[in-house]
Amino acid sequence: MSGKRVVLVNTNRLKPGVPPVALDYLAAACEDKGVEVEILDLCYSTDTRADIAAYFKDRKPDLVGVSVRNLDDVFHSIFFLPGVKKIVDEIKQAVDSPVVLGGSGFSIAPEQILDYFGVDLGVAGEGEEALPALAESVGNSSTYPSIPGLVYRTESGIQRNPLGAIDLNAANIGRRGYVDHTPYLQDTRSVSxxxxxxxxxxxxxxxxxxxxxxxxxxxxxxxxxxxxxxxxxxxxxxxxxxxxxxxxxxxxxxxxxxxxxxxxxxxxxxxxxxxxxxxxxxxxxxxxxxxxxxxxxxxxxxxxxxxxxxxxxxxxxxxxxxxxxxxxxxxxxxxxxxxxxxxxxxxxxxxxxxxxxxxxxxxxxxxxxxxxxxxxxxxxxxxxxxxxxxxxxxxxxxxxxxxxxxxxxxxxxxxxxxxxxxxxxxxxxxxxxxxxxxxxxxxxxxxx
Ligand code: B12
Known part of the structure; x- marks a missing residue:
């Protein structure tokens, strides 16, 4: 174990809910690097502020990874970022660990979304290599240029590193079991x-x-x-x-x-x-x-x-x-x-x-x-x-x-x-x- 701890937060609350497969893959990759991971899934939370406060009451991870899956629903012009920003603000109030954003929605416009959320760190593209690397070195910005897909602030503005591309033959990310599927299976809608x-x-x-x-x-x-x-x-x-x-x-x-x-x-x-x-x-x-x-x-x-x-x-x-x-x-x-x-x-x-x-x-x-x-x-x-x-x-x-x-x-x-x-x-x-x-x-x- 590296001794580092990461909490991954699923902020996608759109219904019918979909289980956050990305967090299962990221958790496996972190574990392989000796980084301890827990998942906070807010999909079915009825009071995110209370759940976040209760969750972080006795936890202070080295890094909180926040997943931004959807920017909008594409069909009806429904924009999700205000709801996700509210959650990020609730996390910041509950715990002072650094926050890193990631996910398909985030990767569409990393620099703009970093500014929108007032956050300093993000990962564009896949996060399997970046997340454990960042957990090891958060706060030590000299390592940032070598972390794939990392988006971060410098004196000369926001920098974005080239996307990561792990070797999918070597990585065994499909172990599953980190995300609890129970609430999704209990949902009456078949999509969930x-x-x-x-x-x-x-x-x-x-x-x-x-x-x-x-x-x-x-x-x-x-x-x-x-x-x-x-x-x-x-x-x-x-x-x-x-x-x-x-x-x-x-x-x-x-x-x-x-x-x-x-x-x-x-x-x-x-x-x-x-x-x-x-x-x-x-x-x-x-x-x-x-x-x-x-x-x-x-x-x-x-x-x-x-x-x-x-x-x-x-x-x-x-x-x-x-x-x-x-x-x-x-x-x-x-x-x-x-x-x-x-x-x-x-x-x-x-x-x-x-x-x-x-x-x-x-x-x-x-x-x-x-x-x-x-x-x-x-x-x-x-x-x-x-x-x-x-x-x-x-x-x-x-x-x-x-x-x-x-x-x-x-x-x-x-x-x-x-x-x-x-x-x-x-x-x-x-x-x-x-x-x-x-x-x-x-x-x-x-x-x-
Ligand atoms: C399969 C799929 C679906 C399936 C999902 C089935 C399921 N059970 O998961 C279905 C058909 C149900 C679906 C529905 C929708 N989808 Co869809 N879907 C996809 C698709 C093709 C793959 C998503 C996926 O799971 N990828 C695999 C995972 C592992 O990849 P990932 O999530 O990107 O995660 C990686 C990185 O982003 C990063 N990462 C992720 N989280 C984090 C967090 C941190 C901290 C870090 C560091 C990194 C990180 O690392 C991960 C692993 O490498 C994508 C297109 C695409 N190729 O991305 C669209 C996509 C995600 N969907 C999209 C949309 C809009 C929707 C809907 C809103 C459409 C609608 N109006 O109904 C709904 C939303 C459903 C919901 N409740 O969220 C958009 C989102 C972009 C946007 N416009 O906001 C995409 C990108 C398609 C597009 N081209 O527009 N979808």
Whole structure:
């Protein structure tokens, strides 16, 4: 043991709740370095101030790691950072240990969020190497330049180190068991009973709207198949029989996905488990669709985005309408339940483009169509779409934009791009967001 102690805090209170898989991986990595870890999960807390004060009454860890998973809900323009800031302030009042922020939400805009929270330390990207290293050296800033992904203040401003990229072949992060899944399993909503298992990290694509390369890096790193399936078994031993593959695209690369399915089948797991995954239309063979079905895939969300080649190219996709066609047919023939997720309204899109996309989908007779997001793209800071918006002009005169445009140049509050050529859709989408937002606020007020 190094003698150092870290408390990891889950601040994600959005319902239905999702178990914080990141904290399980981080806890395993800390333990491997001899750093003692405890988890304070506030997802179901009914009084965070009281719970935090009670928790830290007899504890003074060397470091408190605060996870910021979501910036906003993407759909209804609901911004979560004020709620997380309240929790961070409650932690600061309860204990004087240094606080470090991390998580996918944090990694989208590390410098801006550090300032927003008035905190001195953060980790952009994965935290398995950074967190135990920081626990060892917190207060000794001479080591900071060598800690992967560390974001910290210096006299010359905020510094951000290059993202970490642990060797996933060597690291055994999937032991699980640090996060208590009991409250999630007791939740009546099926999303909450669903755990998560990450099969790979990184994305080499450059879709204009996406922030995954900023969170996971641009180099794809695969986890060993046996380790992934061991992890699925570890979860099942804790009563978690259903899970999401927490990969942006489970089938990229497809050989890895096929091997995982074969190993799940070989261990007889489909009798006890079921899972969901996001997939891309390419590479997606009939063989993979069949293997996924046999391996217990309950639902796959196919991120087809658009049905017109020109738009697919413009938003940075490496597949085309023909690939979508083949993927839908492969899934249908395998009897695999696939929802098709669209990303309409990006730069250059039009009502005609949307109708062609719907026409394509209808002609293919998919088993299921999910249109999770309304047309329009959330403009994330540091994304290629943010650069397009900067060129077009970030002001009320830009009729492709909606959301928080005034005094929000850093794009932390939700801003949406919806091509003005989508015509009468724009007011409808705005109204839909407003109603969703009001419903969310009402439900949360009622729930306290
Ligand atoms: C799988 C997934 C889901 C699944 C989750 C299933 C489950 N049981 O977990 C489902 C479909 C349910 C889902 C729902 C939602 N999701 Co989602 N999801 C993902 C996805 C693809 C993977 C998330 C994941 O678990 N990764 C694996 C873990 C290990 O990675 P991680 O959390 O990033 O943690 C690492 C680092 O961030 C860091 N880290 C994390 N915490 C901390 C803390 C400290 C102190 C430190 C130092 C480091 C650190 O180290 C970790 C380990 O390396 C991501 C996209 C992506 N690739 O990140 C989107 C993503 C996280 N989701 C997102 C969103 C918005 C949502 C929803 C709000 C959508 C909605 N409106 O319903 C909901 C929220 C649900 C909830 N209650 O929070 C956004 C969040 C960004 C944002 N806009 O704010 C993302 C990034 C997608 C995107 N491109 O916009 N999601």
């Amino acid at each position: 009973k669903t755990g998560a298992v990450q099969a790979k990290r990184g994305c080499a694509q450059s879709c204009i709207y996406c922030i995954v390369p900023a969170v996971e890096g641009t180099c794809v790193r695969l986890r060993p198949v046996a380790q992934i399936v061991d992890e699925i078994e570890n979860l099942a031993k804790q009563g978690v029989y259903s899970f999401w593959f927490a990969d942006s695209e489970f089938n990229c690369p497809d050989e890895h996905a096929e091997e995982i399915c074969r190993e799940i089948i070989a261990r007889g797991l489909p009798e006890v488990i079921s899972w969901n995954a996001y997939i891309a239309p390419k590479p997606f063979s009939k063989e993979l669709a069949g293997l996924m079905k046999e391996a217990g895939c309950r639902a796959a969300v196919d991120c087809i985005d658009h049905g017109v080649d020109e738009m697919l190219e413009r938003i940075g996709k490496d597949f085309r309408a023909e690939d979508i066609r083949e993927a839908v047919i492969a899934a249908r023939e395998a009897g695999l339940n696939v929802g098709h997720c669209l990303m309409l309204g990006g730069p250059g899109d039009s009502m005609d483009g949307m109708l062609k996309t719907l026409e394509l989908l209808l002609s293919l007779r998919p088993l299921n169509v999910v249109w999770a997001d309304p047309p329009g793209m959330r403009v994330y800071p540091n994304s290629p779409l943010a650069d397009i918006v900067a060129q077009e002009g970030f002001d009320k005169k830009n009729r492709n934009l909606s959301g928080h445009i005034k005094a929000n140049e850093n794009l932390l509050l939700p801003v949406y791009y919806l091509s003005r050529k989508m015509g009468i859709l724009a007011p409808g989408v705005k109204l839909w967001r407003r109603i969703g937002h009001a419903r969310f606020r009402w439900k949360n007020r009622v729930a306290g």
